[in-house]
Amino acid sequence: MPVASFWERHQRAIAPWLFLSPALILFTLYVLIPIVRSIGFSLDEWDGLSAPHFIGLGNYLELYGDPNFWVSLKNNFIWLAGFLLSVPAGLFLALFLNQSVFGMRAVKSLFFFPFVISQAVIGLVFGWFYDPANGLLFHVLHAFGVPSIAILADDRYVTYGIVAAGLYPQIAYCMILYLTGLAGVRADLIEAARLEGASGWAMLRRIVLPQLRSATFVAVVVTVVGALRSFDMVSIMTQGGPYGSSRVLAYYMYEQALGDYGYRVGYGSAIATVLFLVMLVYIGFVLIRVYRQEKEHA
Structure with a gap:
């Protein structure tokens, strides 16, 4: 009787890793290695050009x-707390738009439009909107007899x-995530719940939301990441002003490593490491919550 080869005996275990290997290699090269190198740079005093000088935790003590x-x-x-409002707001809009009504596709397109616009364009538009001399907000406040507010100043x-501009x-x-999730909600469960007398909030909480758990997980993770790595809106609308009061970690990292503060790559890497750790804590918290929920419903 011929002896089975190594491949035949371990095919089921090895095959998934063969399919995953290209993505894992790219993830290692372009994500994991840069993270590790950035943490290493945070322990140096370095301008990005000359030889780095190891100073240990000096950059963190300065921070x-x-x-x-x-x-x-x-x-x-503040960004994180404000951005998390986009999850229930997105769910509300998805529930509103998930109806078979004439013209609803056109309405969906209008709500989808902000997502395809460049962040730079949105920043410029909201800059004009907040203009205390002639912006739309100025005219709205003026119509109600309220003095103009120079929000960005x-x-x-x-x-x-x-x-608020980033929430748009x-x-x-x-x-969009919730609309995709609602397309997979089981109609038979909805009908069964209606026969049992469920409606409104009870239907949403007990029947619909449990089936949208995956969409909620993706929405929360993407929202947390987007809030913590916010850069473009700050750069376009205020450049960290007035007097640095609108800086976020990503923009301050840029200022230290490449901007007006000189080429302090080591100090900028320390800021990036802190930002990474904050992001890791929040996403880890979400993952633990999701894991516990999955175990409860298993």
Whole structure:
């Protein structure tokens, strides 16, 4: 009787890894290795050109006493709290648009439109919208007799104004995710629940939302990542102003490594490492919650 070859005996175990290997190789080259190298650079005093000088935790100790860093970190948490509103808002819009009504496709296209617009265009449009001299917000406030507010020039409101601009396309993205999820909701469960007398909030909470768990997971993760790596809106609308009050970690990292503060690549890498750890904690928390929910419903 011929002895089975190694491939024949382990084919089921090896075959999935063969299919995954191209993606894993690219992920290692372009994600894992840069992360590790960035953490390594954060331990150096380096301008990106000369030989790096190892200083250990010196950059992190400097961060601890850097008020600009703490302002940027606080703004990132404001971004995170504000951006998470896009998940329930996207769900609400998806439920509203998931109807077989004449003209609904055109309405869906209008709500989808913000997602396909460049972030730069959205930033410019909202900059004009907030213009305290002739913007649309100025005219709306003027119609109600309210004095004009220079949102992008006031350190009390500027971060919230930029977050509102960022929510515009993010809500559209979450809406698309939920519309896709609603297409897979089982109609027989809906009918059975209706026969049992369920409707409204009870139907949504007990029947629909459990079937949208995957869409919710993707929406939350993408929203958290988008909030914590926010850069383009800040760069386009305020460039971190006024007086650095709208900085976020990603923009402050850019300023330190490549911007007005000089080429402090090591210090910028330390900021990037902190941002990565914050992102890791939040996404890890979401993954644990999802895992526990899956175990409860298994």
